[in-house]
Structure formats: structure tokens, C-alpha cells
Amino acid sequence: MPTSSSGQSLNCWHAVFASFLGWTLDAFDFFTVVFLVDVLAHQFGVGKADIIWSLTATLAMRPLGALLFGWMADRYGRRTALISNVICFSFLEALCGFSQSYLFFLIARTLYGIGMGGEWGVGASLAMETAPRRRRGLLSGVLQSGYSVGYLLAALSARFILPAWGWRAMFWVGGAPALLALYVRLGAPEPAAWRMSRAKSTRAILTAVLGDWKNFAYLVFLMTLMMFLSHGSQDLYPDFLKSAHHLTSKTMSMLAVLYNVGAVLGAVAFGEVSERFGRRIGMVLALVLSLAVIPLWAFGQSLAVLAPGAFLMQMGVQGAWGIIPAHLTELAPASARSLLPGLAYQIGILIAAPTNTLEYTIRDHVGYGWALGGFEFFIIIFTAIAVGLGKERRGRDFLAADNQM
Numbered sequence: 001m002p003t004s005s006s007g008q009s010l011n012c013w014h015a016v017f018a019s020f021l022g023w024t025l026d027a028f029d030f031f032t033v034v035f036l037v038d039v040l041a042h043q044f045g046v047g048k049a050d051i052i053w054s055l056t057a058t059l060a061m062r063p064l065g066a067l068l069f070g071w072m073a074d075r076y077g078r079r080t081a082l083i084s085n086v087i088c089f090s091f092l093e094a095l096c097g098f099s100q101s102y103l104f105f106l107i108a109r110t111l112y113g114i115g116m117g118g119e120w121g122v123g124a125s126l127a128m129e130t131a132p133r134r135r136r137g138l139l140s141g142v143l144q145s146g147y148s149v150g151y152l153l154a155a156l157s158a159r160f161i162l163p164a165w166g167w168r169a170m171f172w173v174g175g176a177p178a179l180l181a182l183y184v185r186l187g188a189p190e191p192a193a194w195r196m197s198r199a200k201s202t203r204a205i206l207t208a209v210l211g212d213w214k215n216f217a218y219l220v221f222l223m224t225l226m227m228f229l230s231h232g233s234q235d236l237y238p239d240f241l242k243s244a245h246h247l248t249s250k251t252m253s254m255l256a257v258l259y260n261v262g263a264v265l266g267a268v269a270f271g272e273v274s275e276r277f278g279r280r281i282g283m284v285l286a287l288v289l290s291l292a293v294i295p296l297w298a299f300g301q302s303l304a305v306l307a308p309g310a311f312l313m314q315m316g317v318q319g320a321w322g323i324i325p326a327h328l329t330e331l332a333p334a335s336a337r338s339l340l341p342g343l344a345y346q347i348g349i350l351i352a353a354p355t356n357t358l359e360y361t362i363r364d365h366v367g368y369g370w371a372l373g374g375f376e377f378f379i380i381i382f383t384a385i386a387v388g389l390g391k392e393r394r395g396r397d398f399l400a401a402d403n404q405m
Helices: 005-034 037-044 048-076 078-096 102-130 133-144 146-165 167-187 192-197 202-211 213-234 237-245 249-277 279-292 294-299 303-322 324-331 339-351 355-366 368-389
Strands: none
Touching (some): 005 037, 005 048, 005 078, 005 146, 048 078, 048 339, 078 102, 102 192, 133 146, 146 249, 213 303, 213 324, 249 279, 249 303, 279 368, 324 339, 355 368
């Protein structure tokens, strides 16, 4: 029996909401450690560098998660893979709250990286295959904005849960979303596009990826630049505000909330722009916005200038990112639509892992503002060129007979 238009719309929102929540909670769990570096170092009697190393260990395992859960999604279904993924990272996140030693914590965070690495590719394929073609760009932005929402939730958790119940409770709260698996099971149907293009074997999936190696290499390169763009504009910015402008923790927290609101708005707005004018044009326009506000963002001398600069910078950065879920799934071969985009995404973050170290080293030579502003200037230029020289398949029909690349 065919599904009614209202039923299709409901299924679409179930799928997008499930994927959005998965990415939000993934980001929340990851950033929990970022807000607990000092606390965990004191708890386990180790240096801050040891806790920061656990973040590196998490990032290093993400490509393995993308490979494992991407294969599962392409072979056995998006819902099955997403349910397994949510249970995996929720269990490991909760397990971190029971850590009695640094070694136990490090192992748990390393394994958590597998779960975190699997969510994006699976969630993107589930959401984009279910979304109507004319709404794919908008819903792509909604999905990607989950990253910024997760960051906000982690900040709020550090502000309210940590003082009231301690650091362990933050990890236990992060593990609670295992209930999302039940929602996915009941509310998000398997996309018809997956049923039509389902790979008959693991060999077929690998053949599709290897046969599309040039496109895969390009996407890895693009994702590496996008990771430099995002982390280069976010990770050290709070320290820059504290060191160069001597802002208080409360003021920095308020500014972080402001620019993450800009990030959410940018992801959704430019996602819709990409639906009207094309994925590449949408991304380039977002990048131009970020390029234009670098003087405010990096060289502003007052909060009245820095605040709108930070807001618009993240609106542009995450505006470009908001197009990525739709863009990558449309470029991927049908039988590897979870594995290939997810793996390219996670390999990109692995290659771009030294971003903070590079910027901090440059700071010692030219100053903080020029280090951040100069780094982002060149990354934005290179990313815009890479986007412009690439290809796109906006509005690709995932159910068409020519679905294969």
C-alpha cells in the first residue's frame, strides 16, 4: 500500500529528528571532556596533557567507527546501524562516569571514538534518503546544526550539572540517550532508497568505494579543509578571548552561546540557499561571509566588535558545513552512501587533528589575532577553490534507475 503524503512527511521528520539527535548527543558527549580537562586531571592525578590526549585517542578511532557502522548501514540498513551506534556510544559514555583510574578512562574514551565515528555517515544517509529532494538542503542544515546544539548542551551541563552533581553525572547524562534507539526503532522507517540500492555483499560495497576512488580522494581532501576551517575558527577562540582580550569566563560563556546560535542559523539558512542556487554556490557564499568578517572576528578591539564578528564568522563557517550532509550523500555511490561519506568525513578530521597546534605555534611568531585570522584567511581561500573545482549532483534522485555513479 503506498504511503500517503502526510505519512511520508512524518517519516521524513522522524528520520531527520533521529539523525539530528544522534549527532547532537554525539557532539555533547565529545565536548563533555573538553569542559572537564582540569577536573579530570585532578581526579586521576595526571597532567592536563594526558586528558587532552584522550581527545586525540577518540579522534583517532573515528575512521574505524565510520568504516564499521557505514558498512553495517549499507549492508543491513540505516535503522539497524543507527540503533547499534547509539547504544554503543551511549554505553561507553556512561562507562566513562565509572572510571576509577586514568587508564580505564583512556580505554573507554578510545572505544567511544568508534561509536562517535559511526554516527555522522549513518545519520546523514538516513536523513537525506528520506528527505524530499526539494527540502534536502534545508534539512541538511538542520541535521548538521546538531553539532552546535551539542556544544551548547555540553556548556550548559558544565555550568549546572557539574557544580550540583559532579563530573561523573555529566557522563551518565550523556549515556542516557540510549533511549533514542527505541525512538529510532519505532519512528524512523528504513528509506526506500536503501531498499532499492542495497548492496548484495560486503564485496559489492568495497567494489563501489574502490571504483569511485577519485571521488573519494576528493571528498577526503574537501573534508580535511572543512575540518581546518571549523576547528581553526572554534577551538582556540575562547583562549584567544581570554588571553588577548582578558574576558571573564562568564562573558566568554555568553559569547560562546551567541556564536553557536549564529552557527545554527547559518547551517539552516545556507542549507536552504544551496537548494535554490546549488551546493557549491551555497558553500562559496557562506565562505565569503566568513572571509569578510575576519577583521571583526580576529582584530576587533572591543566586545561590541568581537561579538558580531564571532556570530557572523560561525554563521558562515557552519553555513558551509550545513550543506555537507546533502552534498556528500548526493555525490556518493548508491551502495556505499553511508560508508563513503562517513569515512571521508572522519579521515578528514584525523588529518586535520594538528589544527590547534599549528595555530598555537603561529601565535608565538605573529600574535594570536594574526595567527587565527591569517590561518582562516588561507583556509577559506583554499576551501572555496576546492569547492568550486569540484562537482555536485543537487537534487539527485536516489530512487532513479541511474542511481549508481
